[in-house]
Each structure stands twice: as structure tokens, then as C-alpha cells.
Amino acid sequence: xxxxxxxxxxxxxxxxxxxxxxxxxxxxxxxxxxxxxxxxxxxxxxxxxxxxxxxxxxxxxxxxxxxxxxxxxxxxxxxxxxxxxxxxxxxxxxxxxxxxxxxxxxxxxxxxxxxxxxxxxxxxxxxxxxxxxxxxxxxxxxxxxxxxxxxxxxxxxxxxxxxxxxxxxxxxxxxxxxxxxxxxxxxxxxxxxxxxxxxxxxxxxxxxxxxxxxxxxxxxxxxxxxxxxxxxxxxxxxxxxxxxxxxxxxxxxxxxxxxxxxxxxxxxxxxxxxxxxxxxxxxxxxxxxxxxxxxxxxxxxxxxx
Numbered sequence: 001x002x003x004x005x006x007x008x009x010x011x012x013x014x015x016x017x018x019x020x021x022x023x024x025x026x027x028x029x030x031x032x033x034x035x036x037x038x039x040x041x042x043x044x045x046x047x048x049x050x051x052x053x054x055x056x057x058x059x060x061x062x063x064x065x066x067x068x069x070x071x072x073x074x075x076x077x078x079x080x081x082x083x084x085x086x087x088x089x090x091x092x093x094x095x096x097x098x099x100x101x102x103x104x105x106x107x108x109x110x111x112x113x114x115x116x117x118x119x120x121x122x123x124x125x126x127x128x129x130x131x132x133x134x135x136x137x138x139x140x141x142x143x144x145x146x147x148x149x150x151x152x153x154x155x156x157x158x159x160x161x162x163x164x165x166x167x168x169x170x171x172x173x174x175x176x177x178x179x180x181x182x183x184x185x186x187x188x189x190x191x192x193x194x195x196x197x198x199x200x201x202x203x204x205x206x207x208x209x210x211x212x213x214x215x216x217x218x219x220x221x222x223x224x225x226x227x228x229x230x231x232x233x234x235x236x237x238x239x240x241x242x243x244x245x246x247x248x249x250x251x252x253x254x255x256x257x258x259x260x261x262x263x264x265x266x267x268x269x270x271x272x273x274x275x276x277x278x279x280x281x282x283x284x285x286x287x288x289x290x291x292x293x294x295x296x297x298x299x300x301x302x303x304x305x
Contacts, residue, residue: 017051019303044070090116223254
């Protein structure tokens with residue numbers, strides 16, 4: 001480590017399958033390579049119903065420091081323990097910058113950084129649940145006010161797109177628009193660019209027993225409420241009413257899988273949907289699809305697309 005390197009402690013709720021986990025791994029790896037930054041990545045634990053991207057981090061030479069008491073669900077006792085531990089870490093290791101990602105890590109990490117006297121605090125919004133479509137009006141008002149107070153503790157607020165920044169600033173009034181910087185995600189696209197798409201399509205369809213001429217519609221993502229797979233399944237049922245040969249592939253898993261399988265059965269889709277679970281071969285899998293659908297209620301950047 002260069003003695004002049006800026007120490008960056010990056011905090012994320014967990015390294016579950018999705019864009020935020022990829023993003024923090026790329027940042028940690030590539031900023032360290034410049035020699036100007038030295039990154040410590042602090043991450044909570046992934047629950048049993050989520051896909052784990054720890055192997056992705058290891059493959060890119062990034063070793064997260066585990067925060068065993070932090071996970072996505074609200075757990076007041078563990079959340080307080082996480083807050084205390086982060087505060088101790090920041091006071092002992094004295095990072096120049098604390099950069100937080102995702103809602104819970106953003107709340108606990110920013111509070112701890114300020115209590116520990118960290119000079120610069122940054123937060124990235126990958127998405128949010130502040131639009132009113134997730135909770136009742138009263139709960140939404142509370143979360144918005146908490147986020148406004150956290151924004152006052154933050155030196156730089158980062159959005160992934162201009163639209164997201166405008167929504168957070170002008171639509172939800174988290175902070176003035178000039179407080180936001182827009183930094184688009186950097187994505188590793190080489191594996192998708194380099195695959196032989198025609199060969200992959202033929203081989204994947206043959207492996208699944210799907211005729212080459214059949215129309216296949218796929219959706220990629222965690223099976224969680226924000227992704228709104230119900231809408232996808234209802235759309236497939238509507239299409240199959242007049243085009244019964246259409247096949248749907250659900251790529252991903254999560255807490256709602258059993259529930260969504262029941263929804264599909266209720267719509268008469270027992271034979272029309274393939275549940276593929278977590279996959280690590282998306283560059284070969286995607287060419288087998290004719291259409292990729294996105295039904296999310298909210299996205300920072302739709303990495304699947």
C-alpha cells in the first residue's frame with residue numbers, strides 16, 4: 001500500500017446476487033489498482049434464500065471483511081451491534097472516506113462514520129423503497145424523513161442515472177439536486193460480448209429440450225417483491241391464451257419462489273414456465289431467449305438488461 005493512498009472503507013448490507021455486489025467488487029478491485037486508494041470492503045451476511053456472490057468477489061481478488069450481525073431484515077438488536085462495531089472500526093482504522101451502498105448499510109455506515117469523525121462520507125443509491133409503492137403512507141413518510149436526515153450527514157450523494165437523481169431530489173425531496181452526483185454503473189460485458197451466441201443458443205435449448213423455433217420469454221432477477229414477478233406471470237398467461245407455444249424462463253431465486261410457483265399454477269402455467277434458479281452461465285443462457293422482460297417497480301440501473 002502506498003503510504004499516500006487514501007483509505008476507503010466501503011460498506012454494503014450483503015454480497016447477494018445483483019448489481020450492487022458486482023459494483024462494490026469492481027470498485028474495490030479497480031480503485032486499489034490505481035495505487036491512490038486502499039479499499040476495505042465490509043459486508044453483512046447473505047441469508048439462505050439469496051444467492052451469494054462471495055465467490056465472485058474472490059475471483060476478482062477482493063476479500064470482504066464480514067459483518068455477521070448485519071443482514072437485510074430489520075433486527076434492532078443486531079443493527080445496534082453492527083452500528084457499534086462499525087464505529088469502533090472507523091475510530092481504530094481512521095479511513096479517509098466511508099462509502100456506503102444499499103439502505104441498511106447506508107444508514108448504519110453513515111451514522112457510524114460521523115460518530116467516528118470520518119472526514120468524508122459518501123452514499124450510493126442503487127435503488128430505493130421511498131416511492132410509496134412498498135409501505136403504507138405513514139411508514140413511507142418515516143423512511144423518507146430518516147433518509148433526509150442521513151443525507152445531511154453525507155458529503156456526496158451518488159445516483160446511477162439523471163432520472164434517479166431527479167426523482168430523489170425533486171420527486172421525493174431527499175436533498176437538493178445539486179447535492180447529487182450521477183455516476184453510471186461500470187459493467188463487465190466482455191463475457192457477454194465474447195460468447196458464440198448461435199452456438200450457445202443451440203446448445204442451451206437442446207439441453208432444455210426447447211425447440212429452436214419456440215418463442216422463449218425470460219426474466220432475470222431475485223424473486224423478491226420489488227421485482228414484481230406477478231406481473232410477468234400474468235403477462236405470460238395472457239400471451240399463452242392465444243399463443244400456447246410460448247415458453248417462460250424464470251432465472252433467479254429468492255424468498256418468493258414458493259409463492260410465485262403457486263401464482264403460476266393458479267394461472268394455469270404448470271407447463272409453461274421453467275424455474276431455472278440461480279445461474280452462473282448467463283452469457284450462454286441469454287442468447288437462448290427471444291425476449292428479456294423487466295417488471296421491477298424500481299431499479300437504479302437494470303443490470304439484467
